[in-house]
Amino acid sequence: xxxxxxxxxxxxxxxxxxxxVDNIEVVYNDVILVLRGLSLxxxxxxxxxxxxxxxxxxxxxxxxxxxxxxxxxxEITRGDVTFMGERINGIEPDRIVRRGIFQVMEGRRIIxxxxxxxxxxxxxxxxxxxxxxxxxxxxxxxxxxLKERTGLAGYLSGGEQQMxxxxxxxxxxxxxxxxxxxxxxxxxxLVKEVFSIIKKLNQDLGVTILLVEQxxxxxxxxxxxxxxxxxxxxxxxxxxxxxxxxxxxKEFYLGQGGGDERKSFxxxxxxxxxxxxx
Amino acid sequence: xxxxxxxxxxxxxxxIGTLYGVVGMCFVLIYKASQVVNFAQGEFLLxxxxxxxxxxxxxxxxxxxxxxxxxxxxxxxxxxxxxxxxRPLIGEPIISVIxxxxxxxxxxxxxxxxxxxxxxxxxxPIFPVAQVNxxxxxVQTAYLMSTGVSxxxxxxxxWFFKYSRLGLAMRATAFSQxxxxxxxxxxxxxxxxxxxISAAVSAVAGVVVGIVNGVSSALSYFGxxxxxxxxxxxxxxxxxxxxxxxxxxxxxxLGQYVDSQYLKxxxxxxxxxxxxxxxxxxxxxYGLFGTRDIERV
Numbered sequence: 001x002x003x004x005x006x007x008x009x010x011x012x013x014x015x016x017x018x019x020x021v022d023n024i025e026v027v028y029n030d031v032i033l034v035l036r037g038l039s040l041x042x043x044x045x046x047x048x049x050x051x052x053x054x055x056x057x058x059x060x061x062x063x064x065x066x067x068x069x070x071x072x073x074x075e076i077t078r079g080d081v082t083f084m085g086e087r088i089n090g091i092e093p094d095r096i097v098r099r100g101i102f103q104v105m106e107g108r109r110i111i112x113x114x115x116x117x118x119x120x121x122x123x124x125x126x127x128x129x130x131x132x133x134x135x136x137x138x139x140x141x142x143x144x145x146l147k148e149r150t151g152l153a154g155y156l157s158g159g160e161q162q163m164x165x166x167x168x169x170x171x172x173x174x175x176x177x178x179x180x181x182x183x184x185x186x187x188x189x190l191v192k193e194v195f196s197i198i199k200k201l202n203q204d205l206g207v208t209i210l211l212v213e214q215x216x217x218x219x220x221x222x223x224x225x226x227x228x229x230x231x232x233x234x235x236x237x238x239x240x241x242x243x244x245x246x247x248x249x250k251e252f253y254l255g256q257g258g259g260d261e262r263k264s265f266x267x268x269x270x271x272x273x274x275x276x277x278x
Numbered sequence: 279x280x281x282x283x284x285x286x287x288x289x290x291x292x293x294i295g296t297l298y299g300v301v302g303m304c305f306v307l308i309y310k311a312s313q314v315v316n317f318a319q320g321e322f323l324l325x326x327x328x329x330x331x332x333x334x335x336x337x338x339x340x341x342x343x344x345x346x347x348x349x350x351x352x353x354x355x356x357x358x359x360x361x362x363x364x365r366p367l368i369g370e371p372i373i374s375v376i377x378x379x380x381x382x383x384x385x386x387x388x389x390x391x392x393x394x395x396x397x398x399x400x401x402x403p404i405f406p407v408a409q410v411n412x413x414x415x416x417v418q419t420a421y422l423m424s425t426g427v428s429x430x431x432x433x434x435x436x437w438f439f440k441y442s443r444l445g446l447a448m449r450a451t452a453f454s455q456x457x458x459x460x461x462x463x464x465x466x467x468x469x470x471x472x473x474x475i476s477a478a479v480s481a482v483a484g485v486v487v488g489i490v491n492g493v494s495s496a497l498s499y500f501g502x503x504x505x506x507x508x509x510x511x512x513x514x515x516x517x518x519x520x521x522x523x524x525x526x527x528x529x530x531x532l533g534q535y536v537d538s539q540y541l542k543x544x545x546x547x548x549x550x551x552x553x554x555x556x557x558x559x560x561x562x563x564y565g566l567f568g569t570r571d572i573e574r575v
Contacts, residue, residue, distance in 0.1 A: 066460065067459075068456060068459060068460055071455065071456045071459060072456075092459075092464070093459040093460065094459050094462045094463055094464040094465075097459075097460070097461065097462030098462055102460075102462075103460050105456075105457070105460055109454065109456075109457045109460070111449070111450055111453045111454075111457065112453070113449070113453060114446070114449060114450075114453075118446055118449075121443075121446060122446050122447070122450055122461050122463075123461060125443065125446075125447060125461050125462050125463055126461075126462035168461070172461070172462065
């Protein structure tokens with residue numbers, strides 16, 4: 001009943017969001033239920049953060065949106081993914097890219113046996129216009145050190161690979177970038193740099209970003225809105241400021257407060273119980 | 279006189295070797311893009327050669343146009359084979375897919391025999407002279423053409439993979455299909471394209487060999503000869519295929535020289551590539567230029 005209520009929610013008074021995910025259920029290999037009725041909205045021009053612990057289904061959510069779920073034997077069995085007013089679930093991933101959704105996958109996934117330049121040119125694979133060259137220059141403006149790297153991309157450092165992966169996303173001129181853990185394996189300084197660039201991209205190019213992160217603190221510092229998910233469902237959402245000051249979020253994701261209660265295993269049970277919001 | 283013979287055999291070996299190299303590249307193209315070991319590669323040569331022969335003899339089309347039409351036809355043919363036969367098999371075990379290509383090979387050979395008969399048919403004379411004399415060596419005009427065409431194809435492949443949009447997409451697909459799809463590349467189209475290019479380029483080789491030896495189902499044996507060349511160079515290296523092709527071409531002819539002069543066994547020409555294959559695989563199991571992590575089949 002609650003799900004039906006979610007599904008037939010009257011249209012909001014404001015403009016419809018760029019992307020809306022309505023009550024989706026995702027199953028891997030026909031048996032493993034990963035998302036159990038997840039809904040979220042990404043308004044145009046905003047950065048939305050999707051937070052949660054390992055195995056909560058954050059990456060699966062992104063793959064459900066980008067269609068890459070298909071390559072991993074996953075399937076959306078219920079619910080809708082709507083992008084710019086059109087239903088996009090079930091469409092081949094390459095067609096979704098053409099519609100303007102580009103996923104920067106977890107672990108960068110740059111093409112190791114190609115050069116930086118070739119990787120960037122591949123980012124523009126779906127484009128047919130002749131502004132690719134000027135866009136490459138623009139990526140080099142964002143990431144000057146990529147210009148100096150002429151060797152194979154596989155030999156780049158982790159930070160440079162992340163920059164290349166983001167650069168590749170810029171090259172496809174997407175309307176929405178799905179970013180899966182851009183901070184993975186980076187030093188705190190580089191994390192700061194990468195996130196300032198994400199913020200800058202959002203401001204300069206007006207590109208909407210859905211950000212999946214483990215590092216809740218830094219994600220909430222750039223995001224406008226945030227969702228927190230657990231075991232395949234959204235358990236809490238709100239503006240980034242609101243989430244950053246929420247006592248539970250502080251305790252479970254930002255590592256602040258609540259320290260006294262957790263000194264021994266005796267209190268672990270109550271900790272677990274408290275963790276469930278819904 | 280003997281050094282003359284040796285030189286002649288070396289030249290022949292290099293010329294045949296470039297042809298092996300070209301067909302080897304086609305083989306590697308399919309393997310890299312779609313991880314399918316295509317045992318029907320030799321039949322692409324056969325079908326291409328028969329098509330060209332048929333256009334030339336039945337329709338009296340000038341060689342240039344007949345050649346061009348045959349190559350274009352094979353491009354479409356390759357794409358069709360991929361779409362009709364292999365696309366439904368995506369995701370099936372690799373051994374099933376390989377068995378299907380063996381089945382295709384048998385089917386096409388039988389089909390060609392049924393359509394054109396079992397006897398070798400000579401091409402109508404295409405060049406004013408069959409052989410030309412270069413520095414005292416007799417070289418088939420068709421082979422001269424084939425060397426020119428082969429080198430052009432190799433240069434074309436190098437350009438295609440380095441600079442063209444689709445070539446980059448193919449390399450991306452070879453690297454990871456998931457990554458390729460995340461970049462907006464249609465993996466299905468890349469598969470189809472790789473089969474199309476592979477069939478078309480194989481047809482070029484088929485026509486050249488057909489001009490020299492006549493067209494018959496013996497042509498598909500070329501596809502089996504290419505196998506040691508490709509394994510030698512490394513199953514996933516386009517450059518390795520070319521080097522492997524040259525090595526096999528040279529080995530065959532040098533084997534023939536040693537055989538005819540000293541050993542008198544009478545069959546070294548045919549089997550020496552396979553001896554070399556065994557020895558090289560013992561020393562370098564992944565081929566000369568192959569990467570380590572590829573599957574053996």
